[in-house]
Every structure is written in structure tokens, then in C-alpha cells.
Amino acid sequence: MDCMGFGMGCSCLQVTFQACNIEEARTLYDQLTPLCPILLALTAASPIYRGFVSDLDTRWTPLEKEKFVINKSRYDSIDSYLSCDIYSDIDLNIQSTNWQTMRFKPPPPKSNIGWRVEFRPMEVQLTDFENAAYTTFLVLMTRVILTFGLKFIIPLTKVDENLQRAFKRDAVLEQKFYFRKDILTDCSPPEAEECIIQCCDGRQCRLQDQYTEMTINDIIHGKDDFPGLIPLIEHYLEMEEIDIDTSCTLKQYLNFISARASGKLKTTARWMRDFVTSHPDYKQDSVVTETINYDLLMKCAKISEEQFTNEHFQADTDKLLPPVVETKTSDEIPQAVLKQQELINKKVARNGTLMNGN
Numbered sequence: 513m514d515c516m517g518f519g520m521g522c523s524c525l526q527v528t529f530q531a532c533n534i535e536e537a538r539t540l541y542d543q544l545t546p547l548c549p550i551l552l553a554l555t556a557a558s559p560i561y562r563g564f565v566s567d568l569d570t571r572w573t574p575l576e577k578e579k580f581v582i583n584k585s586r587y588d589s590i591d592s593y594l595s596c597d598i599y600s601d602i603d604l605n606i607q608s609t610n611w612q613t614m615r616f617k618p619p620p621p622k623s624n625i626g627w628r629v630e631f632r633p634m635e636v637q638l639t640d641f642e643n644a645a646y647t648t649f650l651v652l653m654t655r656v657i658l659t660f661g662l663k664f665i666i667p668l669t670k671v672d673e674n675l676q677r678a679f680k681r682d683a684v685l686e687q688k689f690y691f692r693k694d695i696l697t698d699c700s701p702p703e704a705e706e707c708i709i710q711c712c713d714g715r716q717c718r719l720q721d722q723y724t725e726m727t728i729n730d731i732i733h734g735k736d737d738f739p740g741l742i743p744l745i746e747h748y749l750e751m752e753e754i755d756i757d758t759s760c761t762l763k764q765y766l767n768f769i770s771a772r773a774s775g776k777l778k779t780t781a782r783w784m785r786d787f788v789t790s791h792p793d794y795k796q797d798s799v800v801t802e803t804i805n806y807d808l809l810m811k812c813a814k815i816s817e818e819q820f821t822n823e824h825f826q827a828d829t830d831k832l833l834p835p836v837v838e839t840k841t842s843d844e845i846p847q848a849v850l851k852q853q854e855l856i857n858k859k860v861a862r863n864g865t866l867m868n869g870n
Contacts, residue, residue: 569681590614
């Protein structure tokens with residue numbers, strides 16, 4: 513599978529964030545890096561390779577293997593944080609073809625596109641709802657990080673170790689991951705400290721140890737003196753003026769991720785394993801026959817296209833999705849956004865004309 517056209521973006525749910533400047537882009541790049549193994553394990557969806565059920569849950573390791581082992585040569589976690597390091601043009605060019613968990617994207621030449629950061633490790637899910645939930649969760653985490661001035665950085669050796677653990681079967685439930693507990697910084701506003709105290713629910717917030725091993729359930733929901741990612745998001749949302757429809761949609765997304773982290777809902781990888789191993793044609797030999805493969809793909813297509821009735825929901829999804837998935841989000845772009853974009857386009861065109869001296 514060592515081929516650019518075969519694997520790098522295959523089954524990948526990538527999310528790109530627009531930063532207001534290079535400093536914010538660097539901040540997001542660094543602070544999101546420790547989240548890469550966590551989101552990889554949460555979105556695990558690749559347990560089958562070349563007709564066999566593997567002992568892995570994600571695509572990362574099979575694509576990482578090469579004949580000659582070179583540390584972080586093509587497909588791995590990042591090489592360094594950006595806050596204290598000079599990031600050369602050579603590194604940026606190499607990173608276009610080397611698939612690291614994060615990508616730092618400078619503005620293209622002669623373009624009004626700004627500095628961007630790309631989050632790459634997540635695996636694509638079967639339904640729009642799942643993909644939207646993980647994408648929205650990540651967007652909200654960027655808002656929490658920037659608003660509260662939080663710090664999630666841990667030694668990159670621990671990030672690398674977390675990534676190795678995230679590959680494993682049922683890592684979301686069976687593995688522990690190094691994660692930072694002391695997340696406040698000198699830049700954190702008073703609201704951030706108050707938020708941490710509230711999230712700790714009256715427990716003593718001991719921050720002497722910067723990072724420790726936690727389960728993904730602990731990281732998402734909080735434990736002892738660590739507030740948890742979802743409680744942080746919920747406190748951030750309480751500070752914002754959000755309409756009822758949007759709030760309800762966001763709540764469904766967060767509830768879904770909460771259920772995946774706790775094990776109430778299966779990862780896609782676990783659901784696929786259970787489907788194969790419970791198939792009448794399965795011989796307990798790891799072989800996925802053509803019949804099993806066909807039935808699995810048909811069931812995946814049925815779920816993706818939401819071709820199931822309420823009475824057959826449980827049998828069709830088998831604890832993969834929450835029982836009720838509703839959203840009032842529209843596919844149409846709001847008129848206010850369209851009007852704003854039209855004004856921006858006119859301004860860009862006018863500025864271009866002035867620069868040409870016309």
C-alpha cells in the first residue's frame with residue numbers, strides 16, 4: 513500500500529482551519545497535535561485489509577510500513593512543534609507529499625487565502641451525521657483553545673507513543689493515553705480558570721503534574737483534577753449567544769461523541785468486526801470472503817444512505833449510531849453570508865484594479 517495514489521487520503525476525514533495570522537496558525541498547529549491520537553482512536557474505521565480482519569483498527573499503520581525503516585519518513589506524526597522552531601520552506605514542500613498528522617499551510621502566492629492548519633488523522637465515517645459531529649467537535653475545540661488560552665502540548669515522544677496505542681484494536685476503550693492536565697497558561701483569562709474549577713465540579717484541581725495517562729473517556733468527560741474536553745466546550749457555548757436550533761444540533765453531536773468515548777456506541781471499526789465475526793459464513797479464521805464482503809458493503813451503503821426504518825434501526829446499526837438523529841441545519845448558504853461574500857469579492861476585484869494602476 514506504499515503509494516501516494518493508493519493510500520494517503522484514503523478513508524481520511526480531514527479538517528482545515530483558517531487562522532487570522534501566522535501566530536494563531538502556529539498555536540492551533542501545536543495545541544491540536546496532542547489531540548491527533550485521541551481523535552484517531554475515536555474515529556477508528558479500518559479493521560479489514562486485503563480480505564482479512566486485522567488486529568488494527570485504523571489505516572495509519574498499514575500505510576506507514578516501508579521496506580527500509582526511516583524514522584518519520586513519510587507517514588507519521590509531526591516532527592516538531594512550531595512555537596519555538598523555525599519552519600523552513602523545504603519542510604513545507606516535503607510535507608505536501610509526506611502525510612503527517614498535522615499540516616501547516618501558508619498562504620498560496622498571489623492569493624487572499626490566509627494561514628491555515630490541516631488536521632489529518634481522523635477516519636471517515638459512514639454517515640454525514642458522524643462526520644459532521646467530529647468536524648464540529650474539532651472546530652469547537654479550536655474556539656476553546658483560543659478563547660481560554662489553553663495549552664495541551666506534551667513531549668512529542670509521548671504523542672508518538674499515543675499514536676502507536678491509537679492503532680490498536682478497541683484503543684478507544686482498552687488503551688490509556690498521555691494527556692496534559694495543567695492546561696492553563698499565563699495568557700488564560702480569568703474566565704478560563706473559573707471554567708476549569710466549574711468543570712472539576714468542586715474537586716481540588718491539583719496541577720502539579722503536567723501530564724498523565726488517561727483513558728479517552730477520561731479525556732473527553734474529565735476525571736479528578738482534569739476538566740474534560742466536552743465540559744470545556746459546554747462552558748464555552750454557555751458564554752456564546754447561540755440560537756435554540758443550533759444549540760440542539762451541537763448537543764446531539766456532543767452526546768454522540770460522549771457515547772463513543774464511553775463505549776455506549778461502537779466505533780465503526782468495532783461495528784465492522786462484529787458484523788464479520790457474526791456472519792454465518794465466517795469460519796473464525798480472519799478471512800473475509802466475497803459473500804461477507806458484499807454483505808458488509810451493502811449494509812454500509814444502507815447506513816450511509818439512511819435506508820432504515822425506525823423499527824429496524826437497532827438491527828441495522830447495532831449500536832453504531834444514536835437512536836435519534838435530527839438536525840435543522842440547512843444545506844443552503846444563508847443570504848447574509850452570500851451578501852458578505854459578494855462584498856468581499858467586489859473589494860478584492862477593486863483592490864486588484866488599483867494595484868494594476870487602472
